Amino acid sequence: MGDESKRSMYLLGGRRVQIRDLLDAGLLNPGAKLRFRRRRVGVTHHAEITVTGRVRLIPDGQEFPTPSRAAMVAAGMRAVDGWLAWVVVELGRPLDALRQDLLDRAVATAADDPREEPLDVRVHERLREARKRADGNHPEEFSVRELLKLWGAKDRGDQISRIEADLANHGLVTSPSFRKVTLDATVRLIVGSSGAEEPPAAAPGRAPAVTDDEESAEDPVGLTVGNLRSALGGLTSVAPNASFDEAVTKMLLNDFSQLAVLNGPRNLRGAITWRSIAHARHAAADAKLTDAIEPDVVAVRYDKELIDVLPDLQRTGFVFVRDLENVVAGIVTTADVVQAYGEMAMPFFQIGELDRSLRRVIARNLGLDQVVALCRRPVRSFDELSMGDYQRVLGDAQTWTDLGWPLDRSTFIERLDEIRNIRNDVMHFKPDPPPVGTIDRLRKLNSLLRQYGELS
Incomplete structure (x- = not known):
């Protein structure tokens, strides 16, 4: 292996592994055949590696710079981790396994190479262990703040691209996305979806959508609803059959102007507000809590961009927030x-x-x-x-x-x-x-x- 190839393999800190790196390291050969088998629908897609490190679909000949983009187009799926999806036919191993071999080689040479921006051995070892646990369906949990400390970061500043690259190189994503929640929110390190089983959105332990593109259309540009502390900070609620006294007491004790009415953690029936209570009791002295429920309430996902929620906030003064599992987990008000x-x-x-x-x-x-x-x-x-x-x-x-x-x-x-x-x-x-x-x-x-x- 030449010096240039060694340097390319070694300097992986802060950037995503590319097919070109596998070619340079001799782990993959130009012309290598790839297979993407989707067991649930009984379809298999085929591709090959070009001499320039691109993925060429067979038979239509379209070429893509990343395995994920090639897998998404081949399968017509919104997003999939192509490193997990594509298997090198001759070796019987997914591209992800070759990527891990490359990282392990880089670690082996790190101690003897003084050049800048090497693969961080400590981070690599920690993420490799996290990957093993995720593969065993025992994903590790961290607060976002604790996760960032692994890279010596205090917040989501200039190192965020490096952090995402290191996670992607180990086939890991956070659930929920660590970009879209608060620093004290809990996230799990899980493995991206290979697209083989096409799991449902809330499947535990696997993320349905992840790509190895440098920038994804799914990434937030500004604040998301989940970046607000109250969004996923817990929710005080009442059941539809609760009494006015229970609702009023909870609102007074917590200085709330509204309460969620839930019939189970995912079934949002509406909200109780001081205005709705006044209207119900003014209309009928013997009114029940159900008469004061405002059904026309808004519930949004935690990862929705905040700017897109502003019209609803202006109209109602509050929106409820659903977490990754569709549980109504918090509320965001105009004051927040x-x-x-x-x-x-x-x-x-x-x-x-x-x-x-x-x-x-x-x-x-x-x-x-x-x-x-x-x-x-x-x-x-x-x-x-x-x-x-x-x-x-x-x-x-x-x-x-x-x-x-x-x-x-x-x-x-x-x-x-x-x-x-x-x-x-x-x-x-x-x-x-x-x-x-x-x-x-x-x-x-x-x-x-x-x-x-x-x-x-």
């Missing part, structure tokens, strides 16, 4: 949405004020030529300055002295560096709330700049 968007927007506005204040201080005290020299890059106007530029300019000893601020330069620049990292996270619009103290740090720095910026 206002809080979620407020948590995202507040750091954005604070950073905007900080950016304007720093730019004004520099523009008042330095010429553009001085700024260009300190930034060591071409800058055509003060509006092009970045947070890193602010650090370089204000971190200059002579510039700081000229400002005349009675403040410690190194401490101020250290705080700016903290804010730079916060800014990067905020501008990526992550679904997670900012770390505790983030907004307070931004406010205090803005307050300091308002005070001392006027002295410049």
Whole structure:
């Protein structure tokens, strides 16, 4: 095996294994025949590997860059994990098994290779164990927060692509999707569907839809309903035959404006609200709780994008949320949405004020030529300055002295560096709330700049 092939095999940290990697490693040969057998419908699809690492369907000749895309088109299915679906005929092994061999080889060479971005041996071993448990129908459960810790991540920030790639390389997905719930929600590490049995959507231990594409149309662009804390946080409810006293007591004790009426965990009969109670009792003094049920309520899946739910929230003030097993597991109100968007927007506005204040201080005290020299890059106007530029300019000893601020330069620049990292996270619009103290740090720095910026 040549040096280039070894490097390709070794540098798998952060990216998905490709058919080309199997060819380079000698684990698969061009022209290898593939078989995708769907036992339930009695159909078998055929394909072959091209010299460039694509999957060519037989007999129609369509070529695809990934096994999953080829399997989806061949079977006419919405999504399927082609690495599990396609079996190499000559070897009698699925492509997934060859992918695991490749990862094991990479681990074997990792200790002796100093190059950057290697396959993380610790993560590989942990996910390999999780895969064994998932194959044995004993999937491991984690909170999303605990899962992220495996990669040293505190939230779903810049490492999310690496995390998804590592999971995909081991044939694993989370159920529910760790992107679409809160950090404290519990997820299971399970194996994607091979499409052979085409299990129903709620089949335990297997995910019906997963692809190895870098980006899937199923991935959320913004916040999902499940990203809100109340969405899957449990639900207080009453049965249809409950009394007014029971419903009113639960609403008062919990400061609720509405209650779900359930006849079983999946059977949502409607909702009781203060308005519906008032209307029922006004219409008839001897009214029963069933007379106060509002049947026209909305229940959405946890993975529905929040922006698509806003019209219903505007109309009713609340929506109920169904989890992966279709259980009515939570509720989202207008107040929850206002809080979620407020948590995202507040750091954005604070950073905007900080950016304007720093730019004004520099523009008042330095010429553009001085700024260009300190930034060591071409800058055509003060509006092009970045947070890193602010650090370089204000971190200059002579510039700081000229400002005349009675403040410690190194401490101020250290705080700016903290804010730079916060800014990067905020501008990526992550679904997670900012770390505790983030907004307070931004406010205090803005307050300091308002005070001392006027002295410049």
